[in-house]
Amino acid sequence: MMPTILSSILLLTAVGLILTLISRYLSMKKQYERLDSAAEKQSHPTDSLFDTNGFAQRLAQLIQIPTVSWTNRSKRDLKVFSQFQEKLITLYPRVHATLKREVHGNFGLVYHWKGKNPNRQPVLFLAHYDVVPAEEKGDETWKEPPFSGRIKQGYLWGRGTLDIKSQLAFQMETAEILLTQGWQPDRDIYFAFGGDEEIAGTEGAQNMASIFKKRGLSFEFVVDEGGVIARDQLAFLKGQPAALVGLAEKGMVTFKITATGESGHSSMPGRDGTAIGRLARGIVRLEKKSFPSRLDPVMKNMLERFVPHVSVALGVIFANLWLFSPLIRFIFSKNKTTDSLIRTTQAVTVFHSGEQENILPGEATCLINHRILPGNTIGQLQKQHRQILKDKALTIEDAGNWPANDPIKAGDPKESGFQLIQKILASTHPGTIAVPFLVNGSTDSKYYRDLTDQILRFTPLVLKPADIATIHGVNEKVSLNNLENGLKFYLQLFSQL
Ligand SMILES: [Zn+2]
Structure with missing residues (x-):
């Protein structure tokens, strides 16, 4: 008798557990499917306001300036950093005629784009224009010279194409295009570009963040590097791309x-x-x-x-x-x-x-x-x-060589920044699943952690594991297709701020 009761209880427990697992699965599936389709419905059509080749050529000119950050700081060539800053003036004349530009120290570059509505909280876009050295070691060789900025067979080659002059160029190019249209943002937009992220960012980002703090600025959200649209990185997605939006950082x-x-x-x-x-x-x-x-x-x-x-x-x-x-x-x-x-x-x-x-x-x-x-x-x-x-x-x-920091408080995917990115990706990168992500590296955005509740570490580049391997390695290059879709993403993003 006893074994029958025991096995009945076990059977009931097992059935109960299976039902719980399945019902959680079904309700979660429905919940996230609903979020995905809501994002798709809200998307705006993308205007073809730009020419990808012209954009690639401008970015190529930025790649050709070897703004290398050396751990041994005395090896840095300060001339190239100011040359880079000057180059932006010639490449983006409307930006420089309209936005307020400030240079802080040798490496910090701040732009302020005034919006129509002073009551809305501003947003901040970050990028860095220094790169790691591109020395060849052993049998690691570049197929195209790292500072050639060569455009060949659908790719722009060179150190900084993925990390992360592309992000800076997306932001400048988008502002230039929108200014050509006579567009003005609804709220204030700030850009802060650092020239020493690869060696801790203490002279660039840390300095600019403390200036913002002194001015009493705060931002609805801050966009920086950290995550990309990963393709073929997670086998279980079977090739479907996933936008890893870094909401947390170690x-x-x-x-x-x-x-x-x-x-x-x-x-x-x-x-x-x-x-x-x-x-x-x-x-x-x-x-x-x-x-x-x-x-x-x-x-x-x-x-x-x-x-x-x-x-x-x-x-x-x-x-x-x-x-x-x-x-x-x-x-x-x-x-x-x-x-x-x-x-x-x-x-x-x-x-x-x-x-x-x-x-x-x-x-x-x-x-x-x-x-x-x-x-x-x-x-x-x-x-x-x-x-x-x-x-x-x-x-x-x-050890004190780099500023130490505790993990930064994570952003919430229910807040405006993540929602906006998800919505825009549904239009510019259809079929991409946007997910929150933990960034295991360290980015410039950590210095701005007291100025916002939402740091979004994300660059709209679709990268496979082989592409990721070229970052800080050899043969770093970006596809023109990525440049085109990334620019579409930024155009949508700025238009909807
Ligand atoms: Zn970087």
Whole structure:
């Protein structure tokens, strides 16, 4: 008798669970399908106001100016940065006749476009015009010289075409086109372009943000780089593009850990080993312990928004993350890219010690770089490291080369900025699924975090994994098709602000 009752209860529980999973799936599918189709209905037709080739040629001229940011700042050629700023004046005459332009220091460039309605909150567009070096290493070679700005077989080649002079050019080109039409924005638009994002942005963005703060400015939203329209990056989407709109960004800190020891002649070492050994033992302890995985709310919402676009089996899983989160985290942890989205990462990137083989080193230091998942803090990490190191003689401090920051408060996809991007993509990039995303790098927008509730880290470029690999690598190039559709996106965006 008992086993029958038990199995009946088990059966009922199983049926109940299956029904819950399926009903959550069906209601989520309906909810996001409704949002998708609402976006499509509201879209405006795109005017063909521009010529793609002319745009590509102007961007090519910006690519040809080698505004390279070197970590060793003294290697920078300041002349090219002012040359770039001057070039914008010749390429975009109406912008420069109408907008108020300010140059802050060597790298900060601010434009203010006055709107008709002073009561509306302004919006801010960011981009940076410095690029990383384009040196060739080993068998990595450029098929076209990196600063040639060559246009060939449907592509514009060169360092900065994807990261991220294209974004700056979209914004300037759109303003120039709309000014030609006699158009004026309804609200104030600001542009802030930095020339040192690749080496922390302290002279460009940080400076401009503090000037905005002093002036009491705040923005309804801020648009910066960070996410793109990813194609073939998520196998389960079977080629359907996904616009990854960065609503959250990981924090960053680099710790310097130091071990000291007695220096002297290597023929008489202490029995405990040298500073190098002591530090190495500490590093081994840290590396054995990775940070726990977690599905951040932004990542959860991203997966839920995929529900109408994936197979039923996967849809049931994405719609029921309350149950399947451990499974998703297990799968994500198998790949270093997805793994970085579910935990705070640590990487020992620099180790320094020792001068000569017959001298005992008095000190050993290492740098350990962290990208911090929302929910963790710098203080927490430092405390945790102290416990794991188990060695009071090892000191740990902020390395201080780059400004450290806790993760930035995430934006809400229900707010105006994300909604606007979703709506416009439905018209300029039909078939694209817009989803919130967690950016695992660090962008200039972090300096503006106190000036807005909505930071939208997004560039309207459709990129495949092979394209992404060229960013900071060799053969960076952008397709003319991407330039055309990206410009359509920006024209719609500005028109609807
Ligand atoms: Zn960039």
